[in-house]
Amino acid sequence: MTDALDLPGWTHVYSGKVRDLYVPDAAMLDDDSWTGDPLTISPVVLVVASDRVSAFDHVLDPAIPGKGALLTELTHWWFERLPEVPNHLAQPLDDRFEIPAVPAEVADRATLCRTLDMFPIECVVRGYLTGGGYKDYLATGTIGGIPLPEGLSDGDRLPEPVFTPAWKAPLGQHDENISYERTVELVGETVAAQLRALSLEIFAKASEIAEARGVILADTKFEFGADRETGIVTLADEVLTSDSSRYWDASAYADLEAPLASRLASFDKQIVRDWLAANWDQAGTPPVLPGEIVEQTGGKYRELLERLRG
Template identity: 60%
Template sequence: MSTPTSEANSIPGWRHLYSGKVRDLYASADPADTRILVVASDRVSAFDFVLSPGIPEKGALLTQLSRWWFAQLDFPNHLAQGEIPAEVSDRAMLAQSLEMLPIECVVRGYITGSGWIEYRESGTVCGIPLPAGLQNGDRLPEPIFTPAYKAPMGEHDENITFEKTIELVGAERAAELRAASLAIYARAASIAGEHGLILADTKFEFGTDAEGTLRLADEVLTSDSSRYWDAAAWESGQTPSERMASFDKQIVRNWLAANWDKQGEPPALPEEVVERTAARYRELIKRLTA
């Protein structure tokens, strides 16, 4: 896995803490200020690799989408009050400092991606048995919670069972994560449906504040953390690749799968793939927020 570096310039009053695959974190230079500045970059990742080049305006687009979704959801989140530095105002969120939980809370309402691969092999997704005869892109009888373990930098995230989640965070917290994730997904899927979109799957990240309150953190329901499909195309009965017209980075995943054997560093993305991905990000925001 390639290791990202911070693309942001020095931000007056803030100290760089960490660079993830697509975000950079900063702490206030004031020791009394515990807030965190979460800066979204234009970097794009797939299959746990940071790719080149980035997607123009991606950081700003995904930040705009996260802010919009946080406002739609009736659940405590990580956003904090205060002025965001002008240097990153369009692609940053001011957040509370949280104790992040090591679980990616994935909810699937439709079967595709890694879930489809596992289902074909064993009839399950993250150990959850599913009905026989499902096809790629089919709606599940009901949404399922399929967590993943957030691996340390340099390692791959790993799909895990709910029982493993209990081992990692305890039974009470695991149940709370599952219930919150399914409820937030249901609310978001309903909103997406009102705009002619299917929220096929998504992943949430949570942390706890100083009082122990569970809060939705990081990005939420963005084109990077979710699969969005065009509802009319899905209902048309075409082949899976045609019916699942996507508004996310599936274009990038598809190109990589066809042009890279996952050995060594991934190849550079063609300009056409970059432009198409950026256009789909913009279209999703337009459709949701119009």
């Protein structure tokens, strides 16, 4: 499933569907003062975004060339535009061991991060009614228990953005949409309020920046952790990328005469999902993606970055 590399000075400790995590070799030392889970002990982690692409809980073949570098660049671009929000990029001072250099072979898709005590919450913010939120609305008239006006359609802008968190399930299980009240139970009232306020604040600013570039931010998800030194709620993981967010072309969205699918075409791997839905029954191993699907998907990732950067 993974393409984890042997990186000088770094030890591979975990791989998700699309990212690989490394800690400094020194974090793996086994002595009386330095033992335990390296992700818990190490002050830093090297997050390497791969070119792997996943859909329907499967990692697909082949990868999307350049995807990891594009998403990493976009995350850093957004961090630069959110200087008021604490993030995990700052390298801590730590005298327990020397932090190795980021290897050149992964420099364009690697992020050196402080390790945080992560909250088990995906902080989803929706500015438009679509996707799973639209299905929830059709069934209940709400999103995550939040009442919405009657008569809304797929793709409609919401009266105001809504915070619809999810619980990050353990590996191998599906994440679960939860209420704000359940969020309070999981992380406490103070942290839950901070997560909601920060998520809505970041979404509002990012939406304004995107709209100025002819792009609509329909929805996104954030992840936060507590700084281990200060306890400050800190923005982590990838931020406002094509894999964590749904973006639409503003001019296409405004064309009310166009088919809905064209108006809501997103700058992400929707092309992959659509092809799989039409060519696979989700039983057994997924089929190999055709070259044109790989190329079109990579083009969408690149186009979004170019549009936002101007």
